[in-house]
Amino acid sequence: MNVFDSISARAQVDPPPDSPRLRIAGHDCGWVAHDVQHWLAAFPGEISMEPGTVHLLPELAGAPAAGRTQAVSELLARVAAALYEAGRLNGWRNELLDVVAEDGTVLGVVERASVRPLGIATHAVHLNAWTDSGQLWIAQRSFSKTTDPGMWDTLVGGLVSAAETPESALLRESWEEAGLLPHHLKDGRRSGQFTVRRVLPEGYQVEHVTVVDTVLGPEVVPENQDGEVVALRTVSPEEVLEMVADGVFTLEAALSMKASLGAFAPVSLIVPPAQAPRVSL
Structure with a gap:
């Protein structure tokens, strides 16, 4: 067996079956950790849930990028703050990363410490x-x-x-x-x-x-x-x-x-x- 065989296999693992899809403004963006859904429920009207999918700002699907970017970034900032206050994040990096959907659309920015709980790439x-x-x-x-x-x-x-x-x-x-x-x-x-x-x-x-x-x-x-x-x-x-x-x-x-x-x-x-x-x- 090549020394890289097991390494490569470890890098291609499916998301947990109890992690729903994260969809932001109509774009697939990640996989939400099962326990994180509890804190997302505190944002009614902005975040909705259905079996297998968590929707953030679904009403902005197809909206122009300018207004959508600000709204997405502001909501994700509040989500990250809530997760941090709940002790769910590994610290706070105070570093912003782009939120890039699977189709390549840049939707906003997010605190680095919150990307793994949300499964954002x-x-x-x-x-x-x-x-x-x-x-x-x-x-x-x-x-x-x-x-x-x-x-x-x-x-x-x-x-x-x-x-x-x-x-x-x-x-x-x-x-x-x-x-x-x-x-x-x-x-x-x-x-x-x-x-x-x-x-x-x-x-x-x-x-x-x-x-x-x-x-x-x-x-x-x-x-x-x-x-x-x-x-x-x-x-x-x-x-x-x-x-x-x-x-x-x-x-x-x-x-x-x-x-x-x-x-x-x-x-x-x-x-x-x-x-x-x-x-x-």
């Missing part, structure tokens, strides 16, 4: 940075993080915030997590994209991930800036496969490694990132 970027000798930089997550504390990760990884592009998010995260500047990423190449669907303690995760590879010269030594990384080191592709098999990488990092290492190709047949085609994010 997120978008993330990961950077795999190679040395010119073929090693990969990896980062160990802080033990104080609420998600995957102490596990190993790609050098850079994070969510795309509201109104950001994947490119701007990658530049921001690369500085915060590794002290990298824009010129360090100028030759970056997209190595893959994937989607994670899995059940978490706080709700259902749907995350679309873009993976970018770059090569850092010997004069570049990454240095964490935001305190969310406790260690940085380089490893060989063979070590990466061993670490994936040992389960010490986060799920998203393991799948990002799969993209960068050429998926199921033997290590000896991996195409160096400098030979991969350059594409936009």
Whole structure:
């Protein structure tokens, strides 16, 4: 069995059968955790429920984007506040993410801490940075993080915030997590994209991930800036496969490694990132 087989299976899990569809202004947007319905019932007139579906602002289906965006964002802000006050959220991030429906429509913004309980999709970027000798930089997550504390990760990884592009998010995260500047990423190449669907303690995760590879010269030594990384080191592709098999990488990092290492190709047949085609994010 390939080391990535079980990892890939863990990333494609259906939502729990008792999690109803979330539909905002007529657009399918997520899967509501079963217990969260209790707090949503406090918003009659704005939120309605039927078997299998929770409707937010159904009267705005087909409405112009301008008025709809404000109404959706305001309601989701009140929902997030109610869930936080009830102790249902893992803290409060004070960071807004775009609410993007499955059909690609951007409906509004939402507090980051509330996306999993509502099953709203997120978008993330990961950077795999190679040395010119073929090693990969990896980062160990802080033990104080609420998600995957102490596990190993790609050098850079994070969510795309509201109104950001994947490119701007990658530049921001690369500085915060590794002290990298824009010129360090100028030759970056997209190595893959994937989607994670899995059940978490706080709700259902749907995350679309873009993976970018770059090569850092010997004069570049990454240095964490935001305190969310406790260690940085380089490893060989063979070590990466061993670490994936040992389960010490986060799920998203393991799948990002799969993209960068050429998926199921033997290590000896991996195409160096400098030979991969350059594409936009």
